[in-house]
Amino acid sequence: MNPIITFDGVSKWYANVIGLNKLTLHIPAGVTGLLGPNGAGKSTLLQLATGQLQPSQGAVRVLGQSVWDNPVLNRAVGLCPEQDSFYEWMTGHDFVRTNARLSGLSRRDAVAAADKAMARVGMTENMNRAIRGYSKGMRQRTKLAQAFVHEPQVLFLDEPLTGTDPVARRDMIEVIRGMAADGCSVLVSSHVLHEIQSLTQQIVLLHRGRLVAEGHVRDIRNLIDKHPHRIVLVCDRYRDLAAKLSTCDDVDGIQFLACDSGLMVETRQPDTFYARLPALARTDGLALREVYSDDDNLEAVFKYLVSK
Amino acid sequence: MTVAERSIPQRSRSAELSALFTLFVLTVRQHTHGRRLLVIGFLYLLPCVLAVVLRTLNKSTAGESLEFSLVFWLLPHGLAPLTALLYAAGIVTDEVEEQTLTYLLMRSIPRWAIYFTKLLATVCVTTALVAAAVIGLYLAIYAGTPNFGTDVLPRAGRAVVVMALAQVGYCALFGFLGLFTKRSLIAGIAYIVAIEGILANMDFVGRSFTVVYYVRTLTLRWLELPHELQLRCQDAWGLPDLNPLPNSGRCVLILLGFGVVVSVLSSLRFARSEFHVKTPGGE
Secondary structure, eight states: OOOSEEEEEEEEEETTEEEEEEEEEEEOSSEEEEEOOTTSSHHHHHHHHTTSSOOSEEEEEETTEEOTTOHHHHTTEEEEOSSOOOOTTSBHHHHHHHHHHHTTOOHHHHHHHHHHHHHHTTOTTTTTSBGGGOOHHHHHHHHHHHHHTTOOSEEEEESTTTTOOHHHHHHHHHHHHHHHHTTOEEEEEESOHHHHHTTOSEEEEEETTEEEEEEEHHHHHHHGGGSOEEEEEEETTHHHHHHHHTTOTTEEEEEEOSSTTEEEEEESOHHHHHHHHHHHHHGGGOOEEEEEETTSSHHHHHHHHHTO | OOHHHHTSOOOOHHHHHHHHHHHHHHHHHHHTSSHHHHHHHHHHHHHHHHHHHHHHHOTTOOHHHHIIIIIIIIIIIIIHHHHHHHHHTHHHHHHHHTTOHHHHHTSSSOHHHHHHHHHHHHHHHHHHHHHHHHHHHHHHHHTTOTTIIIIIHHHHHHHHHHHHHHHHHHHHHHHHHHHHOTTHHHHHHHHIIIIIIIGGGSSSGGGGGSHHHHHHHHHHHHSOOOHHHHHHHHHHHTOOOSTTSOOHHHHHHHHHHHHHHHHHHHHHHHHHOOOOOOOTTOO
16 A cells, blocks of 8 residues: 655754654554654654655655645645644634635635534534633644644644543544544644554654654564563562562563562563463462553553663 | 545635635734734824824914925834834744744645735735825825815825835835844844935935835825925935936836845745744654
């Protein structure tokens, strides 16, 4: 399948500061999460992908086209920027309608599209109020509405859920999923992993302007096998268990947890370790009460990979 | 061509024009919201009030003296360029500072056209403001005088046209300045004082590179000023002989040509420029 977004050896630097460093990335259709801590280069990547910045080196293409000053491509692209900025004196509907008109929609079509977009983000009731009186959640919803009011094929969302309350967050996730279900490809950035997890399993990890990993969460998890897995074991006789484990070659470290009867074991051979556990639980009456991996969420994957 | 390329929807020429018109209207609305318009309005009101007060306190105050001081001196040398500076220098930097430029750059309008359209809207707004100021001043100075309808109003109309041409030059110039420096207000004021103020009053060829030189020439040629006022203006501006001055058509062409050339250069500069909008993450 042709990638929707391609970065070929893209670097972007601002004077002496590197925003992105030799990034080669091919993003397929569908929803892709862009993960990284603040300063990782997520916004730079999105600004390059939407033609707001020019790469210092390399080439960026979206839908097979060069992105810089390409008004034709802009018809097929939408952006929900990170910054909380609007024409504050407008109403929400006016703002979204104006953006629709700027995308070339006729007066009538723009009104209809703005109505539909505001309804989709749950803003119908408040769309005729001035934006300056909106809550953070309403502002985020309005910003999202302007991004897709012209029905783009590719949607770039820069931290769209930041600062939203749980209800708004849930609603916006539903909207983004709905866009994807309608065939729109979405690249959504966040530094909060569970936000991305709730949207997609396809992720790109950035750190300090470099690509750390990309692909399905499952594939990325395989990468971390090179790094210690953390497995928590709960057992009444946890000191005896620790003594037993300390003799195993595949155990790199053992840490007593603050909570009662808990051990955290670090291993670079999780499969071997897990295979031994049933026998361990049966022998010597150690009776493991609970076993779980601290790596079972994306947060752990992220921490491992960015700390390489 | 890939499948993706072919599937991008094509829009008609009318859709493109509609987007440009929307940008034009948006810019006008931006200019007419906020405190800047209040400040300009207040600045324009002051000379009008001054004229009314002087006429009220001293019935013998000659209208022509007020016209010379306020319409032919204060307006073209101070208020008109200041208005152009306040609006035109900020057409891009305001959008960058308010972080709204992103919304424009993401739309199906070529970059050069974004700048050009915003500048055009700015010229229209500042021209409307200056026109209102000219009419207001003439009303404040001459309202109720016997020849108000026959002589003064036509003169006011021609003065509006001259000031509109001046706004084309000033807006183009200050828009250009706004693209090159973040301190465009300071640079613009320095330009107004040094070039349009001091240089334009020096009797040498350098003044033909100022906007105000052509404004003065058009004023002397077009406005059919009363004889005394005409002589007073010529004397004050160091233009005792009209013969060596460019003719009206040339003045118009120079002002419009300058405006168009500088606007095109600015549009191209804008099209090639990156604008770094601050993000909360600081990236």
